[in-house]
Amino acid sequence: MTESNGPDAAERTEGMPDWEKRFRAPRVSLPDWAEDAPDRSLFVSNATGTYELYAWDRATGEQRQVTDRANGTTDGVLSPDGAWIWWFDDKDGDEFGVWRRQPFTGGEDELAAPGLDPSYPAGLALSRDGRTAVVGRSTDEDGTTIHLAREGEAPFELYRHRESAGVGDLSRDGSLIAVEHTEHGDAMHSALRVLRPDGTTVAELDDTDGGREELGLDVLGFAPVDGDTRLLVGHQRRGRWEPLVWDVLTGEQTDLELDLPGDVSAEWYPDGSALLVVHGFEARSELFRYDLAGGALTRIPTPPGTVSGATARPDGSVEYLWSSAAEPPVVRSTTGDVVLDPPGMKCPGSVPVEDVWVDGPGGRIHALVQRPEGATGPLPTVFDIHGGPTWHDSDAFAAAPAAWVDHGYAVVRVNYRGSTGYGRAWTDALKHRVGLIELEDIAAVREWAVGSGLADPARLVLTGGSWGGYLTLLGLGVQPGAWTLGIAAVPVADYVTAYHDEMEALKALDRTLLGGTPEEVPERFAASSPLTYVDQVEAPVHISAGVNDPRCPIRQIDNYVKRLESRGAPHEVYRYDAGHGSLVVDERIKQVKLELDFAARHLAT
Template identity: 80%
Template sequence: MTSIANTDSTGPTDPMPDWEKRFRAPRVSLPDWAEDAPERSLFVSNVTGTHELYAWDRATGEQRQVTDRPNGTTDGTLTPDGRTIWWFSDTDGDEFGVWMRQPFGGGPDEPAVPGLEPSYPAGLAIGRDGTAVVGRSTDDDGTTLHVVPAAGGEPVEIYRHRESAGVGDLSHDSSLIAIEHTEHGDAMHSALRVVRTDGTPVAELDDSEGGRRELGLTVLGFAPVDGDARLLVGHQRRGRWEPMIWDTASGDTTDLAIDLPGDVSAEWYPDGSALLVVHSFQARSELWRYELATGGLTRVETPAGSVSSAGARPDGSVEYLWSSAAEAPRVRSTTGAVVLDPPGMKAPDSVPVEDTWVEGPGGTVHALVQRPEGEGPFPTVFEVHGGPTWHDSDAFAAQPAAWIDHGFAVVRVNYRGSTGYGRAWTDALKHRIGLIELEDIEAVREWAVSSGLADPERMVLAGGSWGGYLTLLGLGTQPKAWALGLAAVPVADYVTAYWDEMEALKSMDRTLLGGTPDEVPERFEASSPLTYVDAVRAPVYISAGVNDPRCPIRQVDNYVTRLEDRGHPHEVYRYDAGHGSLVVEERIKQLRLEIDFALRHLPGGPPLTAQPTR
């Protein structure tokens, strides 16, 4: 096993371009810490070339690699006493597996919950007394939740439903369990239930009732006090995400006077007196402290950019992971101290983003633009985000930076369906999925050409996951708009993808499209890239993981077969992993293949500032 503190991961000794350095430079996640032993932490790092879990004893400074698997590991947590690390073990990225555990100081791995068969994970909560609540999802059983008693023994099933659900949290005294569920059939808007550890109900909060359809709730955490039944909850009652406090004993809810314009999330400070607020607005984020007794709101100073994760320490300080499009991620503290600084080379800076607002058919669309050196119009990559319930932000990303190094402008569009712009913008994505997002992307594409940014003859549509899906759909429905398509782990044949994908995504697709392929075949057909494959004009590059449970390989193969039958120019790269890769060299290889494909197939040859790929 490797200690991050003693490893200098500088990559190959021969010169390498900056874009490769950004992938190879060692990175760390924000360290999580044990509730009752905050000197014991767990974090993720790529220092060995593969993303793995590391234990860190802050008192001694000792760091230890916990997991070591060919395709990497990122899903892990510490028990509240800091004695044990739980981590999820799947097979080559297929997300189907079991929880394992290992002593914090090292030792053999063992099954954390003997008796539970492999499944997709559906949440995990571990109590201070040793009680654990494990969520599982399978095609046969739907979602089931199991309580593992603190004293040991067989896990006891306390919940089962065909629709998607998950463990929200376990109360501080391990007496109450919060569950997020979608029993009403809307996988985009969860309801909440609190039960005792034997499964008997305590309280229910469902904003889909009483005519308030399409209002979601999410669990933010129980109060960190024994005997306190208050649950911090995220809600959308005023058109955006905001926190409120739900007293699950009385049923009362308390709104919080947090007057900020964007989406607001929060977590408890360890003493329960205040909330650490994360405010996301127009692709940036910032931190605030909210005093529960007075309602006072105080800014926690962070640089301009994006805070991807944050946590309040027992001493009241705040640690957070920050970056911007121009600067690589850093783990910072409000004390001014360096929390965790990986050794070895540092990721080279990139260029900042510019904000662009374009009027689209469904409202104003926000796009983030990065320009290379020189004068436009530039060859331009529209890098489309996944999700779809996600958004691009002013945060560091190695892939867009690589295109900029090669002389391309990069445009990222927060289309309808994206988060961060209010509930109505996210919920606009229904029934005509794919086509709605592409209308917004087309509006921004027209702006990019008319403004002089983009060369209309050298426009690349690219993305991964949902972004890969939109890429293939866009190539077929907007064939004159794009000179090239680069689709990673895409949905390519929506009907086959539905039948082959993991159960939780079936629930999401039924929500987005209003039913199954048997119930609404016309909607699946209209939103499937396979429907339009014969209209595709641009060369197509596709990469896919053979173990992917989200965008399974069979439906990708169906699309590729149709391209082959046409004799259409395309290349396919299949790799032995799931929905993407946690191996640094594999990610570099995939991007190198994409860049090479673009430079070979774009009309007019490569940009003048292009760097050679190896």
């Protein structure tokens, strides 16, 4: 692997602040490995200063860079036989493109599925030899289509629907294809359909009851055994995510009923006899092995913190990507080894998080707090709001909050209603009063932070990216006296224009959240749009945006900025040539420097 920033990296890092080192230090993802060639792996790294795909032959130790694009590449799949690497080729982060493939050992890239026009990706599953693929596509014109693409043949359309859908998995023998769909119109809760390669339906599983009962399903994968028709499925029947085993031919469902609080996911061990269980609870996670024959649940020791990915190897060991707020990510194995240790500069650690529970209008709110070591309040405080919205902050390493802490700020992260990890009711509370619900929870935690003496009410920063950027702009307008300044990255700023310009899958999500289109429920879109409240914004605001962003498109941000300009309101805007965020380390550091400088100037910190 190429060492970060080239041979003079050590000289250039002399005197570099820790916050910048955290971004520059080489990182690696959890390696994916080929089912029938376990020594062949694929991972993502920022070793060159841009996140790209890398091939790794474990038998020889050889690593090589697979992709090399100006704006980076992270979407790649290794064929089960280890012969091919498929990667998604878009233009400058716009997420609209085609799949290409390259031999694992190196060579020229080629179009992986000739005959399929560019689209947004909607899932991919490869046959064991990598020469047959199930390709999911999403476009504004067609909605979702799923094709069977065999080498040397024209693609065959298996599925088409206006609502969002995606490829779930392909059985090991290639005879069964699992599809997640939202034909019932609820983009937050999928139903499942299993198809034959000729497009005929084998089985259906639908917990939505026509959309009235908001119970979703999730494909976790077919059993990795020839002729095995068991599909591992995630369900929400008891108010949280749990796994079950569904035999798609007999219809038999085996509910595992694991006695674990919080959300539970799983994947197969390679021989299909057991499940690797990932248990998430109150912003932390842990691993278990579940033996299907006897029902024994055995904890796999991991340090306190967050497991952000795990995989069981053919020898029975488990590899996992672990971190905590204080300790940088590392790929570990239950053998005791560090699986993949990138060369070059090591990432500095940070401070641990403290757990805070605050009573809110919809129930107890969980927040994670970091403060400079030894500092006492009241402190300038950053409310760093996560995106998603169906996501959650956890006790995991994050370079951006650590940068604020290094500069003397306390950082508060709020798992507001709409966040995952606290049960289905908490996630699904985000309906119709979109944005306003989350802000109520953020306001409750803000009140605690000021009242407890942690936060200086005259130096409060509201910030976030994506949905967090949206909540930042909305919060500045809805709660104008609560925040000293706002910093919004790739935000929704004008909800109506964003809806009309965004990718089709996100339109479906917005229709679910708000109960219709802007034409059908204009009052809801208006109530949830930052543009509606822009004239009430009092605090200085910094906005950064990718000009190729398909999720939070640039036109709607420009509309918001023009309204700020017309009022002479204090603001700064930074536009960069990428999509929904950047995979280039230098660009990301530039953005953080601009944000830190903006806060320092306006808060006199």
